Amino acid sequence: MNSRHAGRVPPSPVVTDSGVDHVRLAYHYLDSGDLDGYGSLLHAGLLGVAELERPALGARHHITRIVADGDCVVAMGRLAPQQREFVDVFTLSAEGMLRACRRYYAGPPR
Numbered sequence: 001m002n003s004r005h006a007g008r009v010p011p012s013p014v015v016t017d018s019g020v021d022h023v024r025l026a027y028h029y030l031d032s033g034d035l036d037g038y039g040s041l042l043h044a045g046l047l048g049v050a051e052l053e054r055p056a057l058g059a060r061h062h063i064t065r066i067v068a069d070g071d072c073v074v075a076m077g078r079l080a081p082q083q084r085e086f087v088d089v090f091t092l093s094a095e096g097m098l099r100a101c102r103r104y105y106a107g108p109p110r
Contacts, residue, residue: 010070011094018096020066023073023088026098027061043097071099 011019022041029038063077073090085106093099 011092011096015092015094015096016068016070016073019071019073019090019092019098020068022092022096022098023066023075023090024063027063027075027077031060041098043093043095043099 026038026041029035029041058081060080061077062080063075065076067074067076071092071094073092075088075090076086078085087104087106089102089104090098091100
């Protein structure tokens with residue numbers, strides 16, 4: 001355990017599983033243009049790309065893998081039609097809501 005997480009109690013598996021469901025729903029809501037639904041998954045004060053970057057009209061997230069541990073959920077996939085690979089790293093709140101997100105791209109757009 002590193003000093004950043006020292007003394008911190010990890011969330012229960014139920015919270016982590018709930019966070020994974022929220023990540024899946026977030027992509028569904030973004031792809032369908034349901035910003036109210038998307039907003040319902042966010043913890044107050046969310047920080048990161050998830051609240052700032054919205055895909056262009058017609059864009060779709062194709063998730064290839066989701067990995068979760070404690071309060072962290074990582075989603076890997078491709079944004080279509082741009083065919084741009086990405087990795088989103090989400091931090092969950094104590095209730096499993098989306099608290100922060102950072103997006104990484106595999107390289108320059110094609």
